Amino acid sequence: MPIRPTRTALAALTVAALTVPVGLVSPAAASDGGGSDVRTSGRCSGTAHWKLKAKADDGRIEVEGEIDSNRAGQVWRWTLKHNGSLSASGTKKTSGLSGSFQVERRMANLAGTDHFIFRATHRHQVCRGTISF
Structure with a gap:
């Protein structure tokens, strides 16, 4: 007597068959030159905080700096150095409920390790x- 699969078993096989191709395609589509990023953060000389992120982006490096002072309307001077x-x-002026701003730049990916310095100042407060x- 042949064994006939149940509807539940057929549904599970169908879901598995459809899920496997999606799982195989996702990493390739998400891979943008490695897909990993590097993050760091710290306190400024006053009450603000800074965040810095770098990630691969089509053969370049996307660098994103953020200052969070918790005060909207502050004008900050900023610089970004590469090597x-x-x-x-x-x-940039801080805005929103968090009183923050972001700076994002795509930089050349030079040979070897690339080093970035993000610095921002507001009055006597320094973030680096x-x-x-």
């Missing part, structure tokens, strides 16, 4: 973060 050379600078990628 000791000034790459970008400007001013470093990250290597």
Whole structure:
């Protein structure tokens, strides 16, 4: 007498068959040059905090700096250095409930390890973060 699969067994096999291809495709689609990022954070000289993130982005490095002062409306001067050379600078105003701002730049991926310094100042408060990628 042949064994006939139940509807529950057939449904489980169907779900498994459909799930496997998605699982195989996802990492390739999500891989953007490694898919990993590096993060660091710390306190500023006053009450604010800084965060810094670097990740691969189409052969370049996306660097994101953030200052969180918990006070909206503050104007901060910021700089971003790449291997000791000034790459970008400007001013940003904190906004939102968190009183924060973000700076995001795509940098060249140089040979070897790339070193970044993100620095921001507001009045007498200084924030300085470093990250290597």
